[in-house]
Amino acid sequence: xxxxxxxxxxxxxxxxxxxxxxxxxxxxxxxxxxxxxxxxxxxxxxxxxxxxxxxxxxxxxxxxxxxxxxxxxxxxxxxxxxxxxxxxxxxxxxxxxxxxxxxxxxxxxx
Numbered sequence: 115x116x117x118x119x120x121x122x123x124x125x126x127x128x129x130x131x132x133x134x135x136x137x138x139x140x141x142x143x144x145x146x147x148x149x150x151x152x153x154x155x156x157x158x159x160x161x162x163x164x165x166x167x168x169x170x171x172x173x174x175x176x177x178x179x180x181x182x183x184x185x186x187x188x189x190x191x192x193x194x195x196x197x198x199x200x201x202x203x204x205x206x207x208x209x210x211x212x213x214x215x216x217x218x219x220x221x222x223x224x
Contacts, residue, residue, distance in 0.1 A: 128203035135209065141181040147202025148183075155195035158183045169221060176217040 130147030139146045141160055150157045162180045165171030167188045175182040185197040206212050 130202035131205050132202050133205040133208075137204070140175060140177075140179040141183055142175075142179055145183070149200050151198030151200050154198040156185070156191055156197045158185055158197055158199040171221065172219040182219075 129149070132147065139148065141148075145160055160181055160183055161171075162174070162182070164173050165184055166186060170188070171184050172182055174180060183199060185191070191197070204212075
């Protein structure tokens with residue numbers, strides 16, 4: 115099965131380029147080369163102790179990590195607002211193949 119998606123243009127310039135693999139970012143010591151998009155409506159937050167609204171978000175990061183990134187998607191940020199967290203640039207010129215994986219946590223019907 116093939117999935118199609120559109121890559122959008124965001125405000126990022128390559129301040130950080132990743133060219134050593136495998137690469138993993140658990141946000142344990144900060145946000146690494148990830149940046150907030152300056153053209154979105156609200157920001158991602160680095161946290162380690164649960165989200166501010168009740169019964170939402172994780173209590174810890176994935177796989178034993180303490181930290182994670184989240185967006186507060188409760189009103190007024192839902193459903194028309196966007197929060198873009200931009201990755202560092204990846205130099206894949208020497209890679210025979212590449213795979214990107216992300217862990218996420220969702221709670222609730224929306």
